[in-house]
Amino acid sequence: MATPSKRNKKNKTTKQYGIEELKTLGNELLSSTSKINNLPILLTVVSPSSPPHHILESLLSLHAFFLTQLPQLPSSTATASASDDGDQSKFIYLTWLRSKFDEFLKSLIDVLVSDKFDETLKEVVLDTLMEFVKVANGGTFHSSLYNRILRSIIHSTGPAEFLIDLLTSKYFKYIDVRYFTFISLEKLARNLEGKDVSDDKTASADGTDESQLCSNIESVIHNMYYTISHVPPPEKSDDTSDFEMWSVSDADDKQLKSKKRNNNVLSATRLAKKMKLKFTKAWIAYLRLPLPLDVYKEVLVNLHQAVFPHLSNPIMLCDFLTRSYDVGGVVSVMALNSLFVLMMEHGLEYPNFYEKLYALLVPSIFMAKHRARFFELLDSCLKSNLLPAYLAASFAKKLSRLSLLVPPFGVWVITSLVHNILRRHPSVNCLVHREDFDEDSGHKTDEVNASNLDNPQTGATACQKSGIDHFNIDESDPMKSGAMRSSLWEIDTARHHYCPPVSRSALSLETDLTVRGKTCDVNVGDVSAASYATILGSEITRRVKQVPLAFYKTTPSSLFSENDFAGWTFKCEETSEINESNENAAKDLLDLEHSAKRQRIGCQ
Template sequence: MAAPPPNPINKPRNPKKHSLKDLKTLGHQLLSSRTHINNLPLLLTYISPNFPPQHVLESLLSLHSFFSPILPDLPSSSRSSTHNKDNGEPDADVIYKTWLRSKFDEFVKSLVDVAVSPKAEDALKEVVLDTLMEFVKTGNGGRFNSAIYHRFLVNIVQSTESLDFVLELLASKYFKYIDIRYFTYINIEKFAKNLELKDISDGKTESGDKVGESDSRESLELSIYKIHYIISNIPPLEDPKQNSDYELWGGSGFSVKKGESKGPSQHLKTEDKDLKSEKHDNDVLSAGNYAKKMKLKFTKAWISFLRLPLPIDVYKEVLSNLHQAVIPHLSNPIMLCDFLTRSYDIGGVVSVMALSSLFILMTKHGLEYPNFYEKLYVLLLPSIFMAKHRAKFFQLLDSCLKSPLLPAYLAAAFAKKLSRLALVVPPSGALVIIALIHNLLRRHPSINCLVHQEDCNDTTDNNSEAEGGDNENEFGASTNIAARKAGIDHFDNEESNPLKSHALGSSLWEIDSLRHHYCPPVSRFVQSLENDLTVRAKTTEVNVEDFSSGSYATIFGEEIRRRVKQVPVAFYKAIPTSLFSETDFSGWSFKEEEESKGKKSENGILNSSGDKDGCCTKRQRVEC
């Protein structure tokens, strides 16, 4: 008959501080015999960021070696004690195992506290993280212990510290395992829903304590930053059609059951009820079924996260990566339509960044957005040509205007708006505008009338002048001047609605003015519009991508590399005698010229009286 287990104590004595050698001895005694079980609470007291890292590490190694082999035999909760009584086990053994389970829970809690503490060193945090993940791996009978992992993530998200080092370690070392990704998505969905409810409750119960509200807002934003880092650093899901070998952190894989579909339980409640009658099958889920489950968890996690009040920098980063990292892996991308339309309606840089994802939903997933082109027209401002994401915006703008079903008034409005912007944007922006207008004129022959369109008022004046024949009077000169006066541009540049801008009644006179642009590449590129773009067989579209990311540096670099056939000379064949020639100021003379001529006359060079009279005559004209 086995000897009864020793009576454990719940609280250690208050001994003096132990040295590192003493802790090592206590650990060896604990591992050697059950008679030294009371060393367990004493070692647990040293798992704290308040002790030196060497003491924490020594206690951690001893406790990890003690709990690892006995962890599968420990009960999962206090309710298992009554179940074990029915099986005929002695009460003393049940009490002993229950006590060990409580100490293991305390050990896990202490490890989490060390991992999220700002006092702990980075090297110690790495060891603590590895120990926690080992318990996640083996703490549920060789299967993934979602409860420990849930507790760890909860403390990370709710901590008031940034914890960049711990998050980087978690992402770099463990996010490659497919089961860790799966349970991470489940936990993120829970965190996001809880934060959303908290934000709603805080908004309803607004108080006069501004300090408390600011602290709550800062805490919420810090949690959102951490959730965004976690969800954005999870590797993308592989193609389910490919036979990918998924690497699991849990030993025998997992299958989604009723208990797991509800997410990880709280307070370290494991799934022993499911395990007691199960066979430990080593069959990993097939690629198709597994990818289907992962895609659902991925979608729920991202949709829940996007409902949170995201800070502006997180908002922009999410929008910039949404079309590449999120939309291709969603089970139903149309679920993002509300988020993207709200972002597109905000205006400014946020609308520009939301355009990529919204364009994908419209072209590939059948999203209908009636005011899309009106919102796109409003985004055409001079500031867009200095924006960070202008290259992608211009490429999408060119793609959005590619459809042959685009109405003529809409194509004309965009062409006219862009040509007006060409007068105020940098040279790199003018090159992009010329490329866009070139493609518009080629794709939509109905707006080629904008290339040269005379005003109707000029035609009326010319007709009335022709009917008058030779009956010219003293006001004939003024009548001709009025007839030659430039017409009025009917285009309304301040109108936000393309239909009301009256672009079809105008002309692209702004593009003609670019012929005399101070930047040579711009003036040369305008000549491409002189071709008959209605003949599509002889012309090709311009690749906007070649000009979309241009700047002063790129223009200068291209000019330096450009070979010119005829180099402009920088010298005169004859040495100039003055800054301006005499023909520029006919009939006028200058004081310096008169003094030089007077000196020459004194030396006998000019003695004729006629020359003197002429000099006096010029001097009189200057003085008048």
């Protein structure tokens, strides 16, 4: 630890040099080895506490100096093995340079993740660090340095999107950068898995406090997802020349081109397999983390398109998706898409799939953000001819019951789904029209003897049984819902719905759907994303052939006629009594006035 006198001397040294002096010190360092003492001075300037212009000037000089010295610098863990004094002194000098180079790298990373500097300086610092990644390991990719850079970006307290975007636009096009990015992300995810980062007080490898770097685990997970989602997935190619490398030198490039004719296809295939393996391990490790809800939803939405096609074995995500499907609510709706892909394309067996799907049918699903994709998947899941009759009947009945509780565009979707269910499963067409049965006698209730109907008790029992619906909407098991003993009486209300598209779609159920040659399935995707705006727009643009008009032979004297409310009476007895009493009171008052007038006339 530096003493106060040394710290004051360092601050004084940093402040007493301007840009011109720093430029002079840099030129002297590059021109003569006798000016090696300028190196510590320039290193003190590369610090988050220095002005940006001073950092940039020192950085350029140090970058040029270390590029020429890197080929002869020993590793950080090397030990002296030379016997003579000349070699010993040279090794000590090179070891000192190596320590200064490590100090320079640490200062660059601190400046890179600092919130005090603008994007221009950060871009220069990142380019410098990536140049060292390219050449600092003897011409091969410096994976440990790149791991430190990526780890510092992801664990930074400030916004990391700009730096990740820089990596995406400049360096993620190189296959070796992508390869080691997946390796670094896997290591970071495994370090975060199963431990509370905020309680970890151990020091990291670069001397920084782990609790300070990872004080907010949610921001770390957000940055990791932003990084892994921006790395291009593994590509399929039969030519190694299609894979551009960041750390390959000119000599290595010529050597690769000379070997291209012999083992080109084999090396390209092997490289693609390795990339796919690292891609799979990185995603598996990341999905084990406690994802925040917003990241969780975004991962589930994009998983089947952005991740599944590039995994070595997509079945490895079955545990993650089944756990997500068991959560319920919106998370289950989002997990349904990927789980359906695993079942249809990769042979995943999930015994309770339809029970969970049946539980998702609630009124709130018709207002969800991703309801369009959900209804399309629901229609696809109910398409199989091997679906049991009780299961198809339960879905049809529950959907028809929900038509009484959802907005008009939801009823529009329900009628389309019920139409497809009835057409694909003729065994449940008995739900369309079913007369009530007396369970005790096995005869229809409308065939009960007239003598029984005259009996008040027997008549009351028959009327009660004629209104029974055996379907239990609160039952979670479709087998026990009683849908096969019910009917789709709720759909009949949609025929008289106030919304024209809903009533028109319900009319399609009046046709005989068992004749499959004359009917066809309704495309649920056309109506699954419907809303009040789409319904209003379709009605406004719809051409109307006939406009209903009302003609009256005589001018109406009231808003409603008596024929509009047959059997109704609007006469109130209390009102008539009040009016009669008011008329009697007015008559008595008038008689009093007349008698008073007669008395005045008699007196005169």
